[in-house]
Amino acid sequence: MEHTLNKVFQGFYKDSVALMRLSRDLAEMAGVNEAALMMGSPSNKQILKDAGLLADDGAAAEGGDLILAVRAIDASAAQNAANAIEPQIKSQTRTTTGDTVWQPQTIRAAAKANPDANLALISVPGEFAAAEARKAISRGLHVMMFSDNVSIEDEISLKTQALEQNVLMMGPDCGTAILEGVPLAFANNVTRGDVGIVGASGTGIQEVTSLISNNGGGISHAIGVGGRDLKDEIGGISTLMGIDRLDDDAETKHIVLISKPPGKDVLPRVMKRIKQSPKPFTVCFIGATDLNLPANATAARTLKDAAQTALGGKEFEEKISSNTSSLGGRTKIRGLYSGGTLAAETQVILLDAGLEVASNAAVPGAKNLTDDGDAHQIIDLGDDQFTQGRPHPMIDPEIRKEPLADALADNNVGVILIDIVIGYGAHPDLAGQLADMLSGMQGENDPIIIASVTGTEQDPQVRSSQISALQAAGIHVAGSNADAAIAALDMLGINS
Amino acid sequence: MELIEKANKEAIRRMLGAEPVLIDVVPAGEIVPDLKDKMILHAGPPVEWNHMCGPMQGAIAGITVFEGWADDLEQAASMAAGGGITFDANHHHDAVGPMTGMTTVSQPMLVVENRTTGNRAYCAINEGLGKVMRFGGNDAEVLNRLAWIRDVLGPAMGKALRDMGGIELKPLIARGLSMGDEMHQRNVACSGLVLRAIAAAMAKISDDSTALSEALAFISANDQFHLNIAMAMGKAIMDPVRDIKGSSIITAMSRNGTDFGIRVSGTGDEWFTAPVEMPEGLYFAGYTEADANPDMGDSTIVETIGLGGFAMGASPAVAGFVGAGAASEAANYTHRMSEICAAENPEWTIPSMDYLGVPSGIDVRLVVDSGIAPTINTGIAHREPGIGQVGAGVVRAPMACFEQAVRRLAEKVGIS
Numbered sequence: 035m036e037h038t039l040n041k042v043f044q045g046f047y048k049d050s051v052a053l054m055r056l057s058r059d060l061a062e063m064a065g066v067n068e069a070a071l072m073m074g075s076p077s078n079k080q081i082l083k084d085a086g087l088l089a090d091d092g093a094a095a096e097g098g099d100l101i102l103a104v105r106a107i108d109a110s111a112a113q114n115a116a117n118a119i120e121p122q123i124k125s126q127t128r129t130t131t132g133d134t135v136w137q138p139q140t141i142r143a144a145a146k147a148n149p150d151a152n153l154a155l156i157s158v159p160g161e162f163a164a165a166e167a168r169k170a171i172s173r174g175l176h177v178m179m180f181s182d183n184v185s186i187e188d189e190i191s192l193k194t195q196a197l198e199q200n201v202l203m204m205g206p207d208c209g210t211a212i213l214e215g216v217p218l219a220f221a222n223n224v225t226r227g228d229v230g231i232v233g234a235s236g237t238g239i240q241e242v243t244s245l246i247s248n249n250g251g252g253i254s255h256a257i258g259v260g261g262r263d264l265k266d267e268i269g270g271i272s273t274l275m276g277i278d279r280l281d282d283d284a285e286t287k288h289i290v291l292i293s294k295p296p297g298k299d300v301l302p303r304v305m306k307r308i309k310q311s312p313k314p315f316t317v318c319f320i321g322a323t324d325l326n327l328p329a330n331a332t333a334a335r336t337l338k339d340a341a342q343t344a345l346g347g348k349e350f351e352e353k354i355s356s357n358t359s360s361l362g363g364r365t366k367i368r369g370l371y372s373g374g375t376l377a378a379e380t381q382v383i384l385l386d387a388g389l390e391v392a393s394n395a396a397v398p399g400a401k402n403l404t405d406d407g408d409a410h411q412i413i414d415l416g417d418d419q420f421t422q423g424r425p426h427p428m429i430d431p432e433i434r435k436e437p438l439a440d441a442l443a444d445n446n447v448g449v450i451l452i453d454i455v456i457g458y459g460a461h462p463d464l465a466g467q468l469a470d471m472l473s474g475m476q477g478e479n480d481p482i483i484i485a486s487v488t489g490t491e492q493d494p495q496v497r498s499s500q501i502s503a504l505q506a507a508g509i510h511v512a513g514s515n516a517d518a519a520i521a522a523l524d525m526l527g528i529n530s
Numbered sequence: 531m532e533l534i535e536k537a538n539k540e541a542i543r544r545m546l547g548a549e550p551v552l553i554d555v556v557p558a559g560e561i562v563p564d565l566k567d568k569m570i571l572h573a574g575p576p577v578e579w580n581h582m583c584g585p586m587q588g589a590i591a592g593i594t595v596f597e598g599w600a601d602d603l604e605q606a607a608s609m610a611a612g613g614g615i616t617f618d619a620n621h622h623h624d625a626v627g628p629m630t631g632m633t634t635v636s637q638p639m640l641v642v643e644n645r646t647t648g649n650r651a652y653c654a655i656n657e658g659l660g661k662v663m664r665f666g667g668n669d670a671e672v673l674n675r676l677a678w679i680r681d682v683l684g685p686a687m688g689k690a691l692r693d694m695g696g697i698e699l700k701p702l703i704a705r706g707l708s709m710g711d712e713m714h715q716r717n718v719a720c721s722g723l724v725l726r727a728i729a730a731a732m733a734k735i736s737d738d739s740t741a742l743s744e745a746l747a748f749i750s751a752n753d754q755f756h757l758n759i760a761m762a763m764g765k766a767i768m769d770p771v772r773d774i775k776g777s778s779i780i781t782a783m784s785r786n787g788t789d790f791g792i793r794v795s796g797t798g799d800e801w802f803t804a805p806v807e808m809p810e811g812l813y814f815a816g817y818t819e820a821d822a823n824p825d826m827g828d829s830t831i832v833e834t835i836g837l838g839g840f841a842m843g844a845s846p847a848v849a850g851f852v853g854a855g856a857a858s859e860a861a862n863y864t865h866r867m868s869e870i871c872a873a874e875n876p877e878w879t880i881p882s883m884d885y886l887g888v889p890s891g892i893d894v895r896l897v898v899d900s901g902i903a904p905t906i907n908t909g910i911a912h913r914e915p916g917i918g919q920v921g922a923g924v925v926r927a928p929m930a931c932f933e934q935a936v937r938r939l940a941e942k943v944g945i946s
Binding site for chain 2: 049051052054055057058068069070072081082084085086087103134135136138139140142143165
């Protein structure tokens with residue numbers, strides 16, 4: 035039978051908002067039909083009476099007394115609810131989540147709260163990114179735009195605006211930068227030094243900066259510009275501004291450019307700009323041939339070449355033991371890449387060895403994947419066809435699972451090439467994840483797997499730990515992506 | 531763009547330069563411009579009888595009886611429905627009113643003068659909590675209280691204010707903020723400060739100690755007494771900000787229980803409206819969300835000048851209506867509102883936030899751009915007429931009216 039219980043706390047004050055909150059909690063308890071906590075003033079007692087909550091105990095309360103009133107399905111439910119709420123009434127601190135820290139929600143507010151900030155990193159869906167970048171640029175902030183799916187028209191207008199304001203517009207689709215030693219988005223913890231980089235490619239920058247850092251050199255700044263900057267439509271605005279900055283930077287002694295081959299109108303402009311510089315350049319336009327470079331520039335065919343040239347021609351080859359006995363007549367290389375530029379580098383090395391290469395992100399000289407099932411296949415898993423509605427394979431390595439199973443099952447495939455790109459932003463344990471993935475898939479006479487780890491000892495994942503985990507899973511590990519590709523050629527008995 | 535920035539600077543200059551003073555209490559018929567017999571001013575943007583919510587219709591029936599235009603509530607309702615009464619928005623008559631916001635000829639109006647610009651704004655006297663006309667209450671108890679306010683309290687306050695030369699409100703608000711008020715949901719400190727300021731003058735002009743005692747007791751017992759003063763002050767501050775060419779600063783936000791409306795300086799007196807939302811909050815004993823009426827009242831003028839939900843950081847107790855009520859949560863409300871405001875008020879500061887000035891001058895562009903809607907602290911009325919207040923909480927302004935306003939402003943300044 036429904037029961038109304040009143041309990042009076044004599045001379046006990048709590049403010050009305052706190053009491054309303056407690057009332058709500060009490061009303062939500064099991065078996066409770068109606069509940070309220072109120073100070074015992076005449077008007078409050080009237081409210082309790084109107085709500086059918088006033089019993090004799092409550093009616094006798096004074097203005098300074100607290101009335102707990104509960105109407106429940108029966109007496110024991112009422113008593114249980116009252117008992118359950120009582121500790122909360124008497125505790126001085128209620129259960130809170132602790133202090134919440136305010137995070138600015140707009141660029142305007144963030145800039146106001148951090149008046150010394152000079153860069154905005156924009157990572158919002160592409161349709162909103164341009165508007166946010168415009169706001170940042172007009173505040174005089176450099177912009178790194180991680181967002182992609184930004185139209186080429188917006189990119190042109192943003193970069194033009196940035197040029198007028200003399201700030202850097204890095205991106206859209208700029209995944210990597212290291213400025214003043216601060217890694218931004220997907221970047222590695224590298225040693226600071228005198229090599230400056232301007233790159234249109236995220237993993238290209240990661241590979242070159244890591245190789246330089248791991249081989250005794252260091253990075254002054256690595257400026258990302260976004261994958262389309264050297265297309266004729268954009269005109270290399272950010273690349274040229276990046277060169278200006280590095281030219282003016284006393285710390286930078288050597289400048290490396292990394293990109294896909296530039297558009298034909300842009301190329302001479304870049305060459306002219308290099309010629310004006312007093313500093314030596316290394317130019318790595320992956321897949322480009324017959325570059326007519328000024329005297330202060332050296333061409334690099336691969337990312338590894340670029341790193342070696344930047345360090346004055348230092349060779350840092352790491353041969354890995356070749357064992358071709360188990361290949362059993364399987365002759366093809368299958369590359370499964372998370373990094374687009376690493377996939378391009380491998381294609382260049384295979385093409386230079388005289389091989390036929392097919393890729394879903396073909397460099398000049400390679401075929402499209404669909405055209406030729408017989409060529410060596412180098413697959414860019416970061417391509418849209420794999421990432422629709424999913425994160426990039428550097429974050430979500432599961433994307434590699436199906437192509438890996440296909441490659442293992444393919445009787446033509448002798449060597450599988452895999453890149454492990456670690457650093458800030460990347461999956462916490464790509465090597466371990468790959469080992470787990472493989473453990474359920476491998477059979478006898480499987481293809482050899484060769485991997486390389488892009489990153490440094492200072493990265494959160496620790497390069498040597500990742501290498502050990504790969505080796506423990508029976509994966510060969512090369513010193514660089516280029517070395518992995520060359521090792522693949524060795525194992526297949528092809529002279530590179 | 532430059533035109534807008536310049537216009538907004540001027541808007542902020544006028545806002546922050548205002549010197550509001552509570553100078554008098556005068557019957558509405560003698561002072562509210564163009565207010566006639568059988569005319570009712572209500573809260574929010576204009577609304578026809580057929581579109582009015584329950585509490586609004588209840589209040590109209592009640593005030594019609596109170597004014598003697600009808601004998602009972604039923605007759606009053608059919609008179610209102612039949613076109614026997616003229617309706618208009620308070621905002622069109624230099625006035626504001628909380629919740630239903632009833633303004634009619636015989637009601638005593640608080641008069642706030644902006645001494646910088648000389649304009650005046652008006653608001654009726656707060657009736658107290660619970661069953662009151664502003665929440666749609668309309669029984670004999672409600673009407674008797676209104677009559678006492680009209681016959682006793684109003685004249686006494688007016689005489690006292692004239693005798694003492696008025697009460698300067700800017701410093702009063704500054705002190706109230708440091709005492710935990712945000713002037714919308716919580717006015718207990720400011721109500722006390724008003725009582726302290728006026729008590730001696732009321733005693734001086736009184737020749738009836740019983741009436742004096744009742745008047746002082748009424749003010750003392752009403753924690754929200756100051757709300758209506760703050761509202762008249764808000765209107766007096768914002769009216770001179772209207773009609774600055776190109777300015778994107780919001781000059782009024784208001785709800786009639788059906789629609790939420792805003793006005794923007796650069797678009798003059800045009801209302802931009804969207805259906806009003808439901809408040810989120812806590813309820814008095816015996817009531818739940820199911821009883822609640824959608825958001826209502828001109829009291830959002832308080833947020834328009836940077837108080838209420840914008841000054842939540844000063845008033846952690848109020849933040850408890852939603853969420854856990856931690857002081858840091860309250861501060862976050864204020865931080866969030868500064869994202870949509872053009873300035874901070876250097877004279878109205880929040881001690882616990884390192885004397886941050888309350889966010890002032892809502893820029894309609896920033897609202898649309900950030901997607902951050904103004905946060906409004908509000909009372910909650912019962913959806914049925916005649917019952918009154920059932921809770922209190924927080925409500926967000928609907929984004930659609932800000933979007934309309936930005937488009938119209940763009941047309942006005944020639945950006946397509």
